[in-house]
Amino acid sequence: MGMLTVGEVARESGVSGSAIRFYERQGLIEASRTSGNQRRFGPEAACRVxxxxVAQRIGLSVGEIRDLLAALPPEPSLADWQRLHDRLTAEAERxxxxxxxxxxxxxxxxxLCDL
Amino acid sequence: MGMLTVGEVARESGVSGSAIRFYERQGLIEASRTSGNQRRFGPEAACRVxxxxVAQRIGLSVGEIRDLLAALPPEPSLADWQRLHDRLTAEAERxxxxxxxxxxxxxxxxxLCDL
DNA sequence: GCTTGACTTCAACAATCGTTCAAGTCATAG
DNA sequence: CTATGACTTGAACGATTGTTGAAGTCAAGC
Known part of the structure; x- marks a missing residue:
């Protein structure tokens, strides 16, 4: 199984390592730990990031994104992604x-200024 | 001449007094001072606020708004407002x-997630 | 002239979204 | 086995946009 380190997820998703750790603290992604206490992420982590x-660019806060991603199982089905996509689209349009x-x-x- | 206090500008513009002071510190609006060191604003202040x-809702930072308003004289002409409006519109569309x-x-x- | 509400400053706090640093640990290649 | 680079935590810092509070001053009406 391809468990990824912080740095690998960072490279794959294009954000910094500190941001990855931040996102884990905030509950956007989950990690297991090695016996030596290092984070190991599943292959879906970079995708979630x-x-x-994208959600951030649309204007969602990290908290809102956490809630959004909470509805996404570790191994999401196409329908799961579709629901998320629909929500994101609706939010962007709003x-x-x-x-x-x-x-x-x-x-x-x-x-506005009654000139 | 209708010189306005912080509270009056706050009421007229619909923001709090602390925000008005903040905007003055940031250079969005200017105030003269009474002999007793209290701020007095011209009638255009509430309008600028x-x-x-609006600019804030469009997504401009206070710094950007300062720059935008810097191009606006104390007694703006219609053309001045027009220019500002155009810039704001362009920014919103961007x-x-x-x-x-x-x-x-x-x-x-x-x-994005190669599912 | 005194009371009262509005004003003053300065500093600390708050939420958001991370970055940076120090001090220390882990994993891996050689 | 050891050197090296990647990882760990925690705390401090930074920008942004204000709010809140303390301690004190001003202005206006009565």
Whole structure:
């Protein structure tokens, strides 16, 4: 079984080792430990981290991402990924709508400042 | 001349007094001082704060908003507001595009995780 | 002129998202 | 077996955007 070290997950997912440890502390990913107390991650870890980064770009906080990923089993089925993807999409669209609303407000900028 | 206190600007702009002081420290708004060292704001202050809040919703940092507002004279002309509005709009659209890109990434989610 | 509410400063705290450092341990190749 | 690089923890630090509190001052009405 391909158990990965912190550094390997970091390389695979493109984030720093300290971030990987941070994400584990925050519950985004889980690790088992070697007899010498070193973390070993399953092969899905890097994937979860990549998803987490996308979610972050969409604007979710680490806490929200934890909740999102909590619904994802260690060996997710296609349907699991699909659900997660749908939630992420919905959230992104919600945030885009919020930005559009802000845009509207700049359009009414004169009224905003009754010049 | 209607010089406003911190509390008055706070009420007019809908933010807290501590935030108003913070924005002054950060250079988003300027204040003169009474002989007793209290801040007095011009009537444009609340407006600048409201614009700042919109800019914040669009995703600009306080530093970026400072720079944006720096281009705005104390008594802005219509053209001044127009320029600011255009910049804000462009920035909002840029951020919306970024979110769309993130959305794209979730669409390629399966590839993201090569399931 | 005194009371009262609003103001002042400065410092500490809070949440978020990590990075960096020190001191020490583990794993592996040679 | 030992050197080396990767790992461990914990705590401190950093930016960001304010809030909260203490201790004290100001302004305005009565």
């Amino acid at each position: 990549r998803v987490a980064r 945030r885009i709508a919020v930005l559009h609303a802000a845009l509207e407000d700049t359009h009414s900028g004169r009224r | 409201r614009v700042a809040r 951020r919306i595009a970024v979110l769309h890109a993130a959305l794209e990434d979730t669409h390629s989610g399966r590839r």
